[in-house]
Amino acid sequence: xxxxxxxxxxxxxxxxxxxxxxxxxxxxxxxxxxxxxxxxxxxxxxxxxxxxxxxxxxxxxxxxxxxxxxxxxxxxxxxxxxxxxxxxxxxxxxxxxxxxxxxxxxxxxxxxxxxxxxxxxxxxxxxxxxxxxxxxxxxxxxxxxxxxxxxxxxxxxxxxxxxxxxxxxxxxxxxxxxxxxxxxxxxxxxxxxxxxxxxxxxxxxxxxxxxxxxxxxxxxxxxxxxxxxxxxxxxxxxxxxxxxxxxxxxxxxxxxxxxxxxxxxxxxxxxxxxxxxxxxxxxxxxxxxxxxxxxxxxxxxxxxxxxxxxxxxxxxxxxxxxxxxxxxxxxxxxxxxxxxxxxxxxxxxxxxxxxxxxxxxxxxxxxxxxxxxxxxxxxxxxxxxxxxxxxxxxxxxxxxxxxxxxxxxxxxxxxxxxxxxxxxxxxxxxxxxxxxxxxxxxxxxxxxxxxxxxxxxxxxxxxx
Numbered sequence: 001x002x003x004x005x006x007x008x009x010x011x012x013x014x015x016x017x018x019x020x021x022x023x024x025x026x027x028x029x030x031x032x033x034x035x036x037x038x039x040x041x042x043x044x045x046x047x048x049x050x051x052x053x054x055x056x057x058x059x060x061x062x063x064x065x066x067x068x069x070x071x072x073x074x075x076x077x078x079x080x081x082x083x084x085x086x087x088x089x090x091x092x093x094x095x096x097x098x099x100x101x102x103x104x105x106x107x108x109x110x111x112x113x114x115x116x117x118x119x120x121x122x123x124x125x126x127x128x129x130x131x132x133x134x135x136x137x138x139x140x141x142x143x144x145x146x147x148x149x150x151x152x153x154x155x156x157x158x159x160x161x162x163x164x165x166x167x168x169x170x171x172x173x174x175x176x177x178x179x180x181x182x183x184x185x186x187x188x189x190x191x192x193x194x195x196x197x198x199x200x201x202x203x204x205x206x207x208x209x210x211x212x213x214x215x216x217x218x219x220x221x222x223x224x225x226x227x228x229x230x231x232x233x234x235x236x237x238x239x240x241x242x243x244x245x246x247x248x249x250x251x252x253x254x255x256x257x258x259x260x261x262x263x264x265x266x267x268x269x270x271x272x273x274x275x276x277x278x279x280x281x282x283x284x285x286x287x288x289x290x291x292x293x294x295x296x297x298x299x300x301x302x303x304x305x306x307x308x309x310x311x312x313x314x315x316x317x318x319x320x321x322x323x324x325x326x327x328x329x330x331x332x333x334x335x336x337x338x339x340x341x342x343x344x345x346x347x348x349x350x351x352x353x354x355x356x357x358x359x360x361x362x363x364x365x366x367x368x369x370x371x372x373x374x375x376x377x378x379x380x381x382x383x384x385x386x387x388x389x390x391x392x393x394x395x396x397x398x399x400x401x402x403x404x405x406x407x408x409x410x411x412x413x414x415x416x417x418x419x420x421x422x423x424x425x426x427x428x429x430x431x432x433x434x435x436x437x438x439x440x441x442x443x444x445x446x447x448x449x450x451x452x453x454x455x456x457x458x459x460x461x462x463x464x
Contacts, residue, residue: 048349061193066179104283161182165178179212271344324340326348
């Protein structure tokens with residue numbers, strides 16, 4: 001990829017990060033009446049999530065959130081963040097420092113994906129209520145509860161991977177370095193699902209990303225990415241949502257139609273999910289309303305976590321196939337560039353009988369590399385998965401495609417080809433000269449009419 005393309009991608013990655021918040025009219029609010037925020041989570045019912053909870057709530061599945069960092073101290077994320085890292089060089093080692101141009105972005109995503117809610121502490125009785133009653137020691141409310149935000153997979157575990165995007169990184173690391181490092185760390189630390197609510201206006205990605213996404217595919221990890229938002233400049237889907245095998249999520253408005261502002265279009269879209277009138281938690285214990293496919297992606301990632309919890313041995317390919325094949329068809333019949341395979345149906349994804357498949361309906365990065373990078377590779381060596389709380393292990397390189405050396409040819413052959421074409425050219429010139437002399441001796445008596453471009457002659461109308 002050229003320097004110009006690298007700069008374009010770097011700037012474009014910032015676009016969707018901003019588009020997922022500012023474009024959605026981010027409105028922060030105090031934490032009072034937190035249960036009112038729960039009431040605004042319309043997608044839990046409309047997308048079939050509440051009925052899917054009869055089957056699974058995501059227990060035992062680690063989901064990596066590659067974003068601006070996750071505030072694990074938020075009341076609705078108590079106990080949810082089990083590990084993390086920073087790949088920017090400017091964040092906290094555990095990935096829980098909110099960084100970059102939109103510091104609230106990662107926490108919004110995390111609460112929508114795996115928020116547990118919380119219980120609002122009961123206010124202490126007034127001094128006059130019971131003077132003789134023994135004082136009650138303060139208690140810490142348990143994790144989870146009826147107030148605040150509950151995620152699509154409220155029992156899933158979060159790995160917070162902080163990146164610095166959207167503004168100059170004080171540590172100097174670019175997205176070219178951060179994204180592949182983040183993906184590989186997530187894979188090596190046990191993530192079964194990776195959510196990337198970041199994107200670009202360019203469909204291309206640096207070749208340096210190939211190995212990381214190949215690594216995730218070979219390690220059987222589901223990657224979910226946001227399609228991008230028109231209002232943020234993403235008319236067409238951009239990388240990493242264009243990478244084959246990635247489950248790309250388009251956005252819907254409040255009426256269940258393709259969102260005009262909070263979505264984009266492209267052949268890589270797999271499924272559509274709510275992207276307008278969203279709510280989530282932000283750092284410091286508050287909440288916000290927002291919009292964008294940045295919020296649609298964690299809804300789908302949460303459903304992937306529900307499936308992987310119910311069927312731990314199910315392959316990533318089958319998880320993705322289950323989600324897209326049970327989606328409700330919308331738009332043009334079959335797969336289309338607006339809705340993909342259709343609108344997310346979490347209940348059907350967890351309850352329907354879906355035939356097994358060995359082929360990812362959204363393609364394969366391995367196949368793409370083989371064709372477009374012209375490389376050959378084999379399966380990578382297996383590396384032990386480390387605990388998310390331990391120091392990140394040395395990443396084991398997957399076997400990356402190696403360019404083939406062109407076959408050696410006889411040096412005399414090019415010269416012979418050149419001489420042959422030269423002789424043919426001379427013969428053509430001589431033939432043309434002879435033909436011109438013949439034509440000049442037999443000029444027509446009446447000049448030919450100029451070409452009109454009409455394919456059919458039309459007779460003039462008869463006079464009456």
